[in-house]
Amino acid sequence: MPDWITRRxxxxxxxxxxxxxxxxxxxxxHVQGLEPCPLCILQRVAVISAGVLFLAAFVHDPAxxxxxxxGVLIDMAAFAGIxxxxxxxxxxxxxxxxxxxxxxSLDYMMDVLPMHEVLAKVLTGSGECAKLxxxxxxxxxxxxxxxxxxxxxxxxLAVNWFGKRSG
Numbered sequence: 001m002p003d004w005i006t007r008r009x010x011x012x013x014x015x016x017x018x019x020x021x022x023x024x025x026x027x028x029x030h031v032q033g034l035e036p037c038p039l040c041i042l043q044r045v046a047v048i049s050a051g052v053l054f055l056a057a058f059v060h061d062p063a064x065x066x067x068x069x070x071g072v073l074i075d076m077a078a079f080a081g082i083x084x085x086x087x088x089x090x091x092x093x094x095x096x097x098x099x100x101x102x103x104x105s106l107d108y109m110m111d112v113l114p115m116h117e118v119l120a121k122v123l124t125g126s127g128e129c130a131k132l133x134x135x136x137x138x139x140x141x142x143x144x145x146x147x148x149x150x151x152x153x154x155x156x157l158a159v160n161w162f163g164k165r166s167g
Contacts, residue, residue, distance in 0.1 A: 007067055008166040010159030011058035014074070014152060018051030021148055028141075034133060039088040043145050046081025050074050050152050057156075061166055071160030078153025085146035092131075092140060 005013075025044055028034050036044070057070035 005159065005163060006166040007159055007163040008058055008061050010155070010163050011054045014054035014156050014159065015051055015058060017152060017155070018047050018054060021047050022051070037131075039084055039091070040141070042084045043081050043088070043142065046077055046084060046149065047145070047152070049077040050081070050149070050156065053077060054156065057160060063165065067160040067163070067165070071157045074156030074160070075153045078149045078156065081149040082146055082153070085142045085149065088142035089140070089146065092142065
């Protein structure tokens with residue numbers, strides 16, 4: 001870790017990356033008009049969770065043991081998002097017609113089903129999760145999110161385990 005990157009600076013950088021990821025997701029949704037599927041929304045929750053943990057670590061600026069806890073928590077949030085993104089990539093790779101064509105909206109399911117059933121149904125995937133409607137450099141959005149979360153999780157762990165405390 002370079003000397004100029006303290007834990008506090010590193011956590012601020014991690015927060016900025018998470019904010020940029022969410023900012024781009026909102027841009028794609030509201031400006032380009034791509035509606036997020038339920039798995040996309042869960043990936044956003046993971047990115048936001050990591051961002052909130054980076055913010056807490058930045059504000060708190062704990063000693064070594066506390067910093068390591070933040071590093072592990074950030075990594076766990078990123079890992080949850082990685083698993084969701086991997087599931088999304090797998091669903092997208094299935095042959096046409098092998099994934100249910102449509103499912104209830106996430107809002108509707110949250111209103112009428114218990115949370116464990118909502119998660120089970122969302123992770124099963126449906127037609128909207130299987131659509132490929134965005135690519136950059138030949139890779140779909142969940143693949144980019146997975147790679148970003150690997151970087152965010154690795155950064156959060158590295159900066160909070162190996163970075164020096166501010167001051």
